[in-house]
Amino acid sequence: MATCPHLASANVRPPRPNESVYREDCTVCFDSAEDPAGLDVCLHCFNGGCAGERIHSRLHAQHFQHPLAVNIQRTRKRKQRDDSEPPEKMSKLEIKAESDEDRWDTKTDVKCFECGVDGLAKEGKVGETVQGIIKANTFAQQEEVKAWELELQICEHTAFLEQEPAREIPSGDLGHCNQCDLKENLWLCLTCGNLGCGRRQFGGIGGNNHGLEHKDANGHWVAVKLGSLTAEGNADIYCYKCDEERKDPKLVEHLLNWGINIADRVKTEKSLGEMQLEHNLTYEFNMTDADGKQLKPMFGPELTGLKNLGNTCYLASVVQSLFAMPEFKKRYHRPDEPLPPIDKPAEDLEVQLRKLADGLLSGRYSKPDSAVQPSQNSDEKPHQRGLAPAMLKHLVGRGHPEFSTNHQQDSFELLLHLLKLISRSQQSARGQYQDVTDPVEAFRFWMEQRLQCLQCKKVRYRQDEMENISVAVPIKRLPKSEDTKMTTNGDKDEKDEAPQFEPVTLKQCLDDFTAPEIVDLSCSGCGNKGFTKQSLFKSLPTVLAVNARRFEIVGWVPTKQDVPVIVGDEVFDMEAYRSKGKQPGEEELPEDQEAGAGASNKFVPNEMALDMLMSMGFPRVRCEKALNATGNSDAEVAAGWLFEHMEDPDIDTPLDAGNGGAAGGSAGAVDPEKIENLGNMGFSAPQARQALKETGGDMERAVDWLFSHPDATGDFGDDEATATNGTDGDAPAKIEIEDTKPAKFSLSSIVCHKGSSIHAGHYVAFIKKKEGWVLFNDEKVALGGDVEEMKKFAYIYFFRRQRV
Incomplete structure (x- = not known):
């Protein structure tokens, strides 16, 4: 057994539970422990470095004076059972993780880079450290655990659930839906004890929506899936009000109210999390x-x-x-x-x-x-x-x-x-x-927005830098007779029950995206109301990213619809969507005048998205605030924002109530240095200003807000004020944007x-x-x-x- 002086003096220890151990692949390349040379894991900091020709482990040891490492080589074990054989019968449905010992034959060898020797003894602190590295969850495994486990939360409807008087439900009544003969996918209402079948689920599991109909008729929001109950207290719990899976902190107590002892339950169906996992890992895209x-x-x-x-x-x-x-x-x-x-x-x-x-x-x-x-x-x-x-x-x-x-x-x-x-x-x-x-x-390009008063015809131009466009796809259903086929026995073919839609071209989507629209603004120049607004490309990018939004609200739920968009491989000419800028004879609105208290300052909601949100029953003030916070284009995203901010103390405060149009923000001025700091991170000044107003000027919270609101339009109010009230009193020079290429x-x-x-x-x-x-x-x-x-x-x- 080889020795070296670093073994005795090595300052090493096993990894702690919260420390990442990189023993699967190199941290700077994808060479792994399965390669012939294996992977070297540093005994000092648990960094993984390849041991092959790239010698990343040796470079790490030299740079940081970490001489000792354990080399790990893995070879996959031969399967004990052929894939063509039927799987073993499971006594309980569960996701059983395959351990490293089940999958791999593993060899380890301790080496010292400084002495250039390997085959060192795995004794004392070194031996304990090597064993700790082998047994610890790797970084990848830690991340996979997060990806495989569903992170559920308690909501107000599960936390403060009120149940009807206790009674025991006869066991026979728990065998099938109260309204049909389905015996699986059964959901127990925790408020009244009704048992109804759920929605049709992945894997061919049936459902007639009787549980949903019960909550619609009675306003009982929380239900538990009986087949998912385990003696350990695990179960699928769904809040229909939140339309999400949730935790019930008093599940045992709530079930006992209906005479169900969870300790006696045996799981008979896959949970929603297991089905979702199975769906994601076995989803067979057409190959x-x-x-x-x-x-x-x-x-x-x-x-x-x-x-x-x-x-x-x-x-x-x-x-x-x-x-x-x-x-x-x-x-x-x-x-x-x-x-x-x-x-x-x-x-x-x-x-x-x-x-x-x-x-x-x-x-x-x-x-x-x-x-x-x-x-x-x-x-x-x-x-x-x-x-x-x-x-x-x-x-x-x-x-x-x-x-x-x-x-x-x-x-x-x-x-x-x-x-x-x-x-x-x-x-x-x-x-x-x-x-x-x-x-x-x-990806970057400039859009130019043109506002023109319908009465006096004066115009105002504004440029915004962008990295993508998101276009709405017109949704028009084909007549029912064209999208429903019948099987030979006279029943509807399930494959054809989904609605069919009229195809559109990408040109139609871009035509709609760049089309003029009427906006409800007052012109301070002539006093009349009404402007046309149009956005066209002032410059075009090298790479144009186009998001095609095929969503419509169905039963208050944003639903993706399969509307065909015809896009060919041929060259597509965008010249028709290029802005020509200010034309001869056009008279601009003076920079110190504002259309309706500021054509640029005052937030103008997207009328189509606003109407869609208001049709859901939300007050106009809340709808405007949601659109202002989420980009002013997507009703689905804005609806999500509304559900998250229902409890905000200022949710019903109008946008222009003392803050120049910044939703939920502070009326005071924003620190220019903070705007500059956020600008150095890649955010525009309007986005930074809106984020700081939304978070009371807190930089850390502003960064979090910006990442959780990537489509926020930003607050242009102070930009306008600064531009208008310059020290020399002259109108600021507009950004010169030149793009004449095809x-x-x-x-x-x-x-x-x-x-x-x-x-x-x-x-x-x-x-x-x-x-x-x-x-x-x-x-x-x-x-x-x-x-x-x-x-x-x-x-x-x-x-x-x-x-x-």
């Missing part, structure tokens, strides 16, 4: 062509898949699209530029983006999964294992109320959030790396979604490569697929400007 043949797996540079960590397809689809763009390739794929020494590389966004770029673009990890055996009589190679972007997901979600959770998220909101994070990171990166250019600049674009990639809600279902990306359109479906990368069909239903379209 066949029009002839039913399996799509051809693709391997090589720029053709690497990403493993789904449970609910991360929304992240994978977006980053695959971004790293297919030349700007992101050039910025982050730097194989010949070494990384500087960083104490915690797993917590550094620059490092993790460089790591992801290397993993996706190098081709180093794009190879068939040797653990997956293709079916007999098949010449096809299995798909890839995929890279697990656990470290990047942690950084992207850190501190964010949505992206830090396990839930499926909106891929478009993730795109906005990620672009902001990347822009913020550029300032610090410029001091460490060469040739740093912000890749997000490719406005021709072609589709380069799409992010597609299957499912009725953006917070459920499955996301994939189709990216145009030299080989053709390539499907990126988590770890699966394949040529072709139903791309022409999916183009019609994409959620995000990325268009690239054509070079002259």
